[in-house]
Amino acid sequence: MLDATTDLKSLLNDPTLLESRAYVNGAWTDGSDGTFDVTNPARGDVIAQVADLSRAQVAEAIDAAYAAQKEWAALTGKERANLLRKWFDLMTENAEDLGIILTAEQGKPKSEAVGEIHYGASFVEFFAEEAKRVYGETIPGHQRDKRITVIKQPIGVAASITPWNFPNAMITRKAAPALAAGCAFVARPAKETPLSAIVLAVLAERAGIPAGVFNVVTSSSASATGKEFCENPKVRKLTFTGSTEVGRILLRQAADQVMKCSMELGGNAPFIVFDDADLDAAVEGAMLCKFRNNGQTCVCANRIYVQAGVYDAFAAKLAEAVAKLNVGDGLSDGVTTGPLINEDAVEKVEEHLNDVTSHGGAILTGGQRHALGGTFFEPTIVTGVTQDMMVAQDETFGPLAPLFKFESDEEVIEMANDTIFGLASYFYAKDLSRVYRVAEALEYGMVGINTGIISTELAPFGGVKQSGLGREGSHHGIEEFLEMKYLCMSV
Numbered sequence: 001m002l003d004a005t006t007d008l009k010s011l012l013n014d015p016t017l018l019e020s021r022a023y024v025n026g027a028w029t030d031g032s033d034g035t036f037d038v039t040n041p042a043r044g045d046v047i048a049q050v051a052d053l054s055r056a057q058v059a060e061a062i063d064a065a066y067a068a069q070k071e072w073a074a075l076t077g078k079e080r081a082n083l084l085r086k087w088f089d090l091m092t093e094n095a096e097d098l099g100i101i102l103t104a105e106q107g108k109p110k111s112e113a114v115g116e117i118h119y120g121a122s123f124v125e126f127f128a129e130e131a132k133r134v135y136g137e138t139i140p141g142h143q144r145d146k147r148i149t150v151i152k153q154p155i156g157v158a159a160s161i162t163p164w165n166f167p168n169a170m171i172t173r174k175a176a177p178a179l180a181a182g183c184a185f186v187a188r189p190a191k192e193t194p195l196s197a198i199v200l201a202v203l204a205e206r207a208g209i210p211a212g213v214f215n216v217v218t219s220s221s222a223s224a225t226g227k228e229f230c231e232n233p234k235v236r237k238l239t240f241t242g243s244t245e246v247g248r249i250l251l252r253q254a255a256d257q258v259m260k261c262s263m264e265l266g267g268n269a270p271f272i273v274f275d276d277a278d279l280d281a282a283v284e285g286a287m288l289c290k291f292r293n294n295g296q297t298c299v300c301a302n303r304i305y306v307q308a309g310v311y312d313a314f315a316a317k318l319a320e321a322v323a324k325l326n327v328g329d330g331l332s333d334g335v336t337t338g339p340l341i342n343e344d345a346v347e348k349v350e351e352h353l354n355d356v357t358s359h360g361g362a363i364l365t366g367g368q369r370h371a372l373g374g375t376f377f378e379p380t381i382v383t384g385v386t387q388d389m390m391v392a393q394d395e396t397f398g399p400l401a402p403l404f405k406f407e408s409d410e411e412v413i414e415m416a417n418d419t420i421f422g423l424a425s426y427f428y429a430k431d432l433s434r435v436y437r438v439a440e441a442l443e444y445g446m447v448g449i450n451t452g453i454i455s456t457e458l459a460p461f462g463g464v465k466q467s468g469l470g471r472e473g474s475h476h477g478i479e480e481f482l483e484m485k486y487l488c489m490s491v
């Protein structure tokens with residue numbers, strides 16, 4: 001066993017949670033293509049060698065899901081709910097260990113990782129309850145001898161492809177409604193962070209979720225797995241979270257089967273501070289919104305617009321708050337900011353930063369790779385940012401806070417909406433008519449008003465324009481995994 005694996009196991013209350021095989025049809029499965037390495041981004045060492053499944057093995061997982069789905073759907077909603085509740089209880093009981101595993105492979109501070117585990121588990125808890133509430137309807141007949149009924153049925157086998165930035169919650173946000181609806185599920189996690197997905201399977205098995213209902217296929221080739229998901233006729237639903245670029249590829253591939261797709265894609269969130277805002281609250285919200293997960297979330301503030309009259313005061317307060325961030329290894333106590341996921345991520349931050357400074361912007365704080373080396377980067381604020389700079393159109397996905405100045409409400413709404421994305425947006429203001437006008441004018445699926453954190457299992461999460469299709473979470477979330485059937489009966 002690798003030294004780093006031994007070290008990681010030594011941190012766990014239950015070392016058996018650290019599994020490196022895939023989970024197919026209730027069996028722990030080695031990869032016919034060998035293994036691929038999983039690295040701790042804070043330390044650079046290999047913490048696991050995970051099963052590398054071939055496309056043929058992915059097809060076997062789909063076969064297993066297809067075979068298990070009918071019996072799973074035949075259970076009552078309450079029976080499925082009871083099993084999902086046990087899964088939720090096990091996630092909650094093991095949250096500390098799941099958080100340590102998540103931090104080790106993804107890098108976020110352990111406190112954030114444990115927070116993600118509870119956030120991820122909240123979807124399982126919520127949709128366990130929704131399993132009992134898949135209602136149909138009756139409609140008055142169109143003729144005297146006709147009776148109209150509408151029923152909801154599970155779509156069948158659902159497959160997911162998820163990113164590395166929330167390796168637990170992005171899976172449960174999909175698998176929980178799918179299983180609650182009566183679907184069977186095949187999850188393919190990002191190659192950077194498969195351990196958090198695998199441990200969900202460990203707990204699903206312990207919860208008594210039947211073999212074949214929840215499968216985790218780990219692979220180094222996302223493309224091959226994605227093609228199998230899109231081309232295999234037994235798959236009736238594809239649910240993806242990741243970049244818009246990859247979302248487009250998958251939609252094109254899924255089109256051949258006219259497959260039902262949910263897409264949670266890229267963002268470019270504006271964070272607007274009006275001159276009537278509570279500046280201290282706005283700074284607190286900006287810190288949470290920008291620097292959560294080191295800026296590696298699709299709903300992070302990507303552009304910070306500040307009205308001219310409060311620009312300097314806001315910038316000074318934000319710099320004070322950024323100075324308090326503690327960059328380091330997420331497994332160390334007191335660390336608030338971990339490393340970026342990989343070298344590509346660091347280079348993207350540098351590219352956006354250099355574009356700002358080479359076009360007249362200025363660094364207020366930070367601005368370079370951290371003294372810790374590796375993929376650590378100094379939390380950075382830049383000022384004098386304008387709409388023609390890269391950061392205005394492209395998602396940084398890192399700890400870069402670009403401050404734009406604006407004069408009028410009309411001007412900032414136009415700038416905020418000037419993007420192909422439409423996922424999350426935020427603004428701070430007190431005047432009620434301004435709040436209504438701005439909230440209604442922003443072209444986004446989600447608007448945070450005087451708050452920088454909007455994510456909850458109770459609300460419909462999703463975007464418009466090229467940020468995605470469909471919603472996850474809330475009672476809307478289960479509809480993504482149901483088909484509506486119209487029954488017309490002649491009496």
Ligand SMILES: NC(=O)C1=CN([C@@H]2O[C@H](COP(=O)(O)OP(=O)(O)OC[C@H]3O[C@@H](n4cnc5c(N)ncnc54)[C@H](OP(=O)(O)O)[C@@H]3O)[C@@H](O)[C@H]2O)C=CC1
Nearest residue numbers: 162163164190191222223226242243246264265266267298
């Ligand atoms: N709207 C939302 O909720 C979210 C959006 N995102 C967006 O995703 C981006 C960052 O995440 P990142 O993981 O780099 O995004 P990517 O889109 O590169 O990867 C997301 C997932 O897709 C897989 N993938 C990559 N290429 C293909 C392909 N050709 N066919 C099938 N699967 C593929 C990846 O696998 P592998 O990593 O193994 O190559 C990974 O599991 C940002 O743009 C961010 O905004 C991220 C999270 C949430």
Ligand SMILES: O=C(O)[C@H](O)CS(=O)(=O)O
Nearest residue numbers: 165166296297298299455
């Ligand atoms: O992947 C993401 O960025 C998540 O969707 C963000 S959140 O749901 O944790 O806010």
